[in-house]
Amino acid sequence: MSSTSLSPSPTTSAPERPDTPCVAVCSTTFDDVCRGCGRTVDEVAQWVFMDEAQREVVWQRILAQGYPRRNY
Template identity: 80%
Template sequence: MSQTPPVRPDTPCVAVCSTTFDDVCRGCGRTVVEVSQWVFMTQEEKDVVWERILAEGYPRRQG
């Protein structure tokens, strides 16, 4: 039995960008390279990033 992939937004971006100043964005948890390469990544590569950032408690909206 195959599992249905999780439904996620197209990107983990929450418009709290800090990659100009930080190596890891405080909003989405992606690295500078992951942010810049996101549109070129395969779905499998994106899934790996999603798993990591979700495990680390991202994405975070600052209120």
């Protein structure tokens, strides 16, 4: 009989995130920050070219600011 643990492994740190913070509520009215995801226009445009470390910096900032904002 095998003993399979259902608890997360010690190497599991952060919950999985989507590939992008985009929530399909794109609006940058009156400034350069999207009201849906919290990224700047430059960050949105450069997202696919960013490495994981650069994306993580953006993720940390937008999460601290209460983004991404989804309307349920």
